[in-house]
Amino acid sequence: MRRLALLAALALSASAHPALAQTVAEPSDPYIWLEEVSSPRAMAWVEAENARSLAVLKADPHFAGFYADALKIAEATDRIAMPRLIGGQIANLWQDAAHVHGLWRMTTPTEYEKPEPAWQTLLDLDALSAAEKANWVWAGADCELSSEKRCLVALSDGGEDANTLREFDLVSRSFVSGGFMLPKSKQWVSWETPDSLIAARDWGAGTMTASGYPFVVKRVQRGAPLTAATEVFRGKPDDVFVIPASFTDGAGHTEVVITRGITFFEAEFVRVTAQGTTPIAVPRKSTVKGLLQGRLIFQVNEDWMPKGGQPITAGALVAVDPEGKAAPELIFAPGPRQSVDADEVSVTRDHVLAAVYDNVRGRAMRFTRSAGGWQQSVLPLPDNAAVSMVSSDHASNTAYVSVQSYLLPTALWKVDVASGAAVQIKQTPARFAADGMVTEQFEATSKDGAKVPYFITHRADMPLTGATPTLMTAYGGFQVSYTPHYSGVTGKLWLERGGAFVVANIRGGGEFGPAWHEAGLKTKRQVIYDDFAAVAEDLTARKITSPQKLGIYGGSNGGLLMGVELTQRPELFGAVSIQIPLLDMLRYEKLSAGASWVGEYGAMANPDEKAFWLKTSPYSNLKRGAPYPETLIWTTTKDDRVGPVQARKFAARMKEYGLPYLYYETTAGGHGAGANLKESAMTTALEMVYFQRHLMEAN
Template sequence: MNRITAAALAGAAIVALVAAPGSAQSVDAYPQTRSTDTTDTIFGERIADPYRWLENDVRTDKEVAAWVDAQNVVTDAYLAQLPATRWFKTELAELIDYERFGIPAKAGDRYFYSYNSGLMNQSQYFVRDGWNGEGRLLIDPNTWSADNATALADTAPSKSGKFLAYAIQDGGSDWRTIKVLDVDSGEEMGDEIQWAKFTGISWLGDEGFFYSRFPETEGGQDFQSLNYNQKVYYHRLGTPQSADQLIYETPQAKEQGHGLSVTDDGRWGFIYSSTGTDNRNELRAIDLTRRDSQGWRAREIVTGFDNEWSPIASTGDTVYFMTNKDAPRYRIVRADLTQPTLEWEEVVPEGDQPISGASIIGDKLVVELMQDASSRAVYYDLDGNRTGELDLPSIGSIGGLGGEAGDPETFYSFTSFNQPGAIYRLNVDTGETQVFAQPEVAFSPDDYAVEQVFYNSKDGTRVAMFIVRAKDSTGPAPTLLYGYGGFNASMTPGFSATRLAWLKAGGTFALANIRGGGEYGKEWHDAGRLANKQNVFDDFIAAGEYLKANGYTTPEGLAIQGGSNGGLLVGAVVNQRPDLIDAANAAVGVMDMLRFDRWTAGRYWVDDYGYPSKEADFEVLRAYSPYHNIRSGTDYPPVLVTTADTDDRVVPGHSFKYTAALQAADVGDEPHLIRIETRAGHGSGKPTDKVIDEYGDVLAFLAYHTGLEVPPR
């Protein structure tokens, strides 16, 4: 975190922390925040925005930088005095200190995977020559920067495994620089791609790869300017980026984003176009075996942004797709793309459980299903006849299961709340499973129980919730309730050292599968977006009420937490039910719902939130926007806001403005603080030491204000 400088002290309020023995610490004075008379009149309503100046980039605006420093001084001093801060940071360091492997990617006879020995700030990247080969280090991001905030963001081996393209992320930003290694020598080639963002890397054999990029931003605006005019390019190895071939763009529709993926057999390239974050897209196909003097020609497969269409794999002329057209819980279809008129043949129909993914491995179609937010994997032949199911040990989540037609080998991970991700090698023909990596951790998974309950929301909708606690737990305990509720994202069981630290301290953890996510398909998502967004907050509030009414948590022991869209969730719920919540952590949240579409990726979110410029959407957004609905004159629970100075996904101005408004309002004497990390973004790429430091602070704050007393060490 930043430490205050002498220059930053000028104009900052005198800060004093008072703490009586055995009582909650309080903030005697917050740093002064300049308030202006900035207002907008929107659809006849006068909207005050007194802290708009805090939207400015902290890297270039000295006043904003001084405000950040002053806030961090107050927050750092407060957190340092909490009795459990040191305990949680020590515990987190022990819980994170275990070997972690990534799911191997197979290319030719080579296997590529990430590795972290435990407390490495960034994971390394290895290759094996053959299954029985020794791991050979290819990339060590820990050598890239002094503060370890430069990360390996993505990797893509070429078809034969001869080359490796990889993406570099600096300071947590969404911007990527793509480079290429010669795998035999480990030497870096001269290829370098700039201004890549929200892109995959799809190889065409060993010759080159497809990627997506945006135009270079104007000076100093790379962390704030809107992302328009994304284009797809082809880069041939050994040539400069300036020579890259433009594959697809829509200058007449600058809001459209585009990506290109290549099928495993190298036959087809699919251009995926969308206008936002909703799962609706157009799809075009390129026969990569046919190229004339004008390059490749794209054929329209699906036009109109009405449904989701995701290519799975191809077997010659026939391509398999996953779609929610006429199937809110998805189905799998196929078509011969060489025919002049496409005829869609259904292979796997929609069922009661949503399809969350599919791939062709060997001669099997492997379909992943979501059963009450937990994973299943079912085998079919290529005509859609069910042939078996992957045996899983318990409630949990699957990752991986990629592969290609003709090769029965695949890898997958399995994780749950009490089980770090183990990685397995599977032969889908024989069903034989081998352990590739089984973590050895500093706790016994059997000491913790995972249960799933169902409760009714305000409108009677049945909502699922996972509850995790020690098996020998008796009676209520301070409970950390997490939620997200948006963008069709499913919240499934998974291991987290931070959650385990809360459990080891004696607390209970709960995860509510509220509307807006994808746990039950398109209808569940639609029920929590746009005009239905209030359902998300109602579901989360009902989860908190259930935990208190049924004796899971203590009367004053409910902490809530969420990040990004989940940070919005926390801010809105604190405004709507401050009496229910006993402590809150709103992380990297979208807090100004009237201006979110003005920065970086914010414009994509209109699919879930709506357009502030449209009156009907504005009325909905105005009603729940955290920044605009703080209830002065009402006692609020303690709130810790967390963000980062270089977050270019949800710009930190959201959190800055919300915190300034919260500190200025008459909302009681509990602390309302903001913790602002430096050289960090929305979350990805954050070095391990910063993760330990940040979450140690957050857990200590929530523990203190819910009465969770950590055991002696």
């Protein structure tokens, strides 16, 4: 993003000439020892860095108030208890001040709609953690679909991706004595029948990919030890992962589908039958979303000309006969500035629901299969907002859908999908005073001429003098769309204090479908960083803010984005917060789950891709004496996806070079801000203190 034309030209020339790429020297790395996540030496370093940074941030007079406000919002008992339909009942995982780990609980649909529902506790995670002397974090529940009376409850130690699975009986509200129990692993497990599971997990030496995920699928029978599990499918050690999933539809059809992830974005799909496994004829760049009337619902992320069917464009929804006897059916094809949110597609008894975005403004759509083809309609929900398919099931045409925007608190709607009727049943109270605030959408022009949209929320009377303290964020990777969202904490701690908030919809995301994502893959990634810089420059050109008043933040891949922006264009920003980041791109494949992301970032064994990251990787491109703003870097010890080590090494190199930084590492929380609401509020308060000091108080 922040590359000048000359630098972009150098990137292109290195890509065109592998011999030239190989002449770039790889810097030495004196901080490999920080990659030993829990070693005494590394943890002593973390403790010292935490003490130094907390002495600055927690001593700030704003910290106590920020923490109190953030925690009050996080633990508010009047927030929406988001529903999950299980067996015709409503389940929910609830955390508050009295239930730090959480309560898994259930009520009836009628009771749920009351202002104060009567809940029945299924599982008290605080009591369980105390009894087992563990730090259990809820990681979800997968319920057997024929009766939905028993579930596999996933429990994570401190928020890791790895989890333990235990069978739970919803009727007795207890773990099943002698029931299914799968010990800690990175694993995907799905019910095949009430008495058998299809499981991908660590089965022992030689069953996990280089990315740290399973590639062997076995059938686990009730009452039999895991050692007796029989193999169903085997991928390859150099795959990213293999994931089994079970689907049932309202007509009684069932399918068990195994996704063999060849790369992060490419997969082969097979169905499990009594005779073994058979392939499903879909493009590799596809994802399976559900089952309806015996047809598997896929989102296809590449152009496809199926045999005997009509042309299908990238980003479309299609219905596929799993046996391959009938041609695929086109459900919906988005236009050039449209996209189907990949995470917001659900299936009811008779319909497909999806969040469809037009220039990053969402609406909920219903798709119905008929003799004349698929019919579509728009559900009567607020437009120009973010739409989430909260819950639906195969047994009914009831769905729960949430709607929110930057100034509209999250509302929950109950939808009768068959009739298309919708009624709002719950509304989150406003968490900040939004009177006099507006959200606008602008476009910036990137270096290559691409138009990059962004949203800015601010006071309507904001003076255009370049003096408004502004926070800006983006993600820019993995086809993840950054859609409008309501953040009570951002509103309370930033917007109410006169700040502005910006979300940039840069390339690498999915806001405009697969092409928007693929424009920034691997060695083409500089356009992502140029897009972000273009938005920053546009904010200054419009005199909304100025570099000394502009702060940026992002996490995970967004943390990499922040690191690149810091090292390429430090003159554009007054503060940079780098969250749970990738930063050492020359070694990322060897760290945590890094090998799984080669499809996004490239491989260091490829000379062109390595040459790109030699010039771009933040850890390798920090410069002594460069005019970087004081940078906040934070991560979590328990993150087993990206890991804390890249953040540690980046901070250590900044210290070596005499560069200004603050570093904070919480010991729990996985790939997030903390394992519970208190820890998350703590991280939020620390970050907001940092931005307050640099953007609102600095001259």
